[in-house]
Amino acid sequence: MSRPDIPFPQSPVLPTMVEGTHVIQFSCHKGIGCWNACCSNIDISLTPYDVLRMKSRLGITSTEFLKNYTVPYEMDKDSIAGVKLRPVEEGTACRFMKPEGCGIYEDRPTACRYYPVALLSMRKQDEYVDRDSYAIVKEDHCKGHNEPRSITINDYRQEQGLPEYDELARGWRQLVLKKQSSGPSIGKPTLRSRQLFFMACYDIDRFREFVGAESFNKLFDLPQAEKEALLADDVALLQFAFRFLRQVLFGEESIALNSEAAQERLTKVQEKRLIEEREAAKRRAEEGEGDIAEDD
Numbered sequence: 548m549s550r551p552d553i554p555f556p557q558s559p560v561l562p563t564m565v566e567g568t569h570v571i572q573f574s575c576h577k578g579i580g581c582w583n584a585c586c587s588n589i590d591i592s593l594t595p596y597d598v599l600r601m602k603s604r605l606g607i608t609s610t611e612f613l614k615n616y617t618v619p620y621e622m623d624k625d626s627i628a629g630v631k632l633r634p635v636e637e638g639t640a641c642r643f644m645k646p647e648g649c650g651i652y653e654d655r656p657t658a659c660r661y662y663p664v665a666l667l668s669m670r671k672q673d674e675y676v677d678r679d680s681y682a683i684v685k686e687d688h689c690k691g692h693n694e695p696r697s698i699t700i701n702d703y704r705q706e707q708g709l710p711e712y713d714e715l716a717r718g719w720r721q722l723v724l725k726k727q728s729s730g731p732s733i734g735k736p737t738l739r740s741r742q743l744f745f746m747a748c749y750d751i752d753r754f755r756e757f758v759g760a761e762s763f764n765k766l767f768d769l770p771q772a773e774k775e776a777l778l779a780d781d782v783a784l785l786q787f788a789f790r791f792l793r794q795v796l797f798g799e800e801s802i803a804l805n806s807e808a809a810q811e812r813l814t815k816v817q818e819k820r821l822i823e824e825r826e827a828a829k830r831r832a833e834e835g836e837g838d839i840a841e842d843d
């Protein structure tokens with residue numbers, strides 16, 4: 548099965564987009580002739596909330612989960628990272644596939660829940676709202692399309708528990724879409740920013756250590772009670788991670804810097820501006836000299 552890389556529209560599946568009110572004919576149930584065919588050949592991108600659910604289900608840290616159950620990939624030309632579910636060694640099947648079905652059914656990823664529907668979140672350049680559309684994926688091996696059940700995509704999403712999954716990954720989708728739709732003014736994120744993106748989105752346990760560290764305290768003025776509440780709750784911490792990344796990647800400051808760090812930052816900005824002005828003046832002077840030499 549090639550599941551589309553939601554939410555990225557450059558998926559190899561070129562879909563017709565439909566709204567949530569669109570009715571599909573589909574049912575998947577034990578006993579169907581193609582049972583588990585879709586889980587035997589996987590290409591599944593994970594959202595940060597998927598990672599959180601699966602690592603909790605397995606009772607391991609996000610760092611262990613990423614190392615043992617995923618492979619990283621580049622989501623765009625600027626090397627923003629995504630993670631995919633890693634199949635069995637030397638095979639293509641999902642490691643959670645059991646003869647009776649999904650071994651982590653209650654915590655299965657977003658893409659597995661959506662199938663055979665794909666969510667396509669889009670955002671036009673300079674627009675602040677993202678729009679959700681859907682596409683239907685029809686693969687020959689999937690017999691679910693022949694089953695006599697009609698259901699709207701909206702109802703199918705409810706049935707599959709998707710509103711919660713989509714809501715808790717929305718901040719991540721918005722970050723990715725904003726990065727992809729932003730013009731050259733945003734530029735390529737630095738290596739440090741890309742590392743922060745990976746940690747904050749997918750490695751929530753390392754992000755927790757990062758937020759709890761003294762160096763974070765020195766930089767950000769986060770009230771102690773708010774910080775303790777975040778550190779005790781994975782889901783709240785993940786939402787804070789998205790907020791933190793908006794600040795890191797796009798300068799949307801919503802987390803106050805402490806006054807010393809703010810002053811340091813202001814000084815750095817002023818120094819940078821001074822250097823740029825000097826360089827521009829030097830360039831102008833050199834161009835002026837060039838013009839005089841040509842006149843000679």
Ligand code: SF4
Nearest residue numbers: 586641643644649659
């Ligand atoms: S996580 Fe579950 S539903 Fe998804 S591919 Fe693996 S076995 Fe199938």
Ligand code: SF4
Nearest residue numbers: 575581583585689691
């Ligand atoms: S009906 Fe489709 S989704 Fe269900 S088991 Fe068969 S191939 Fe997988």
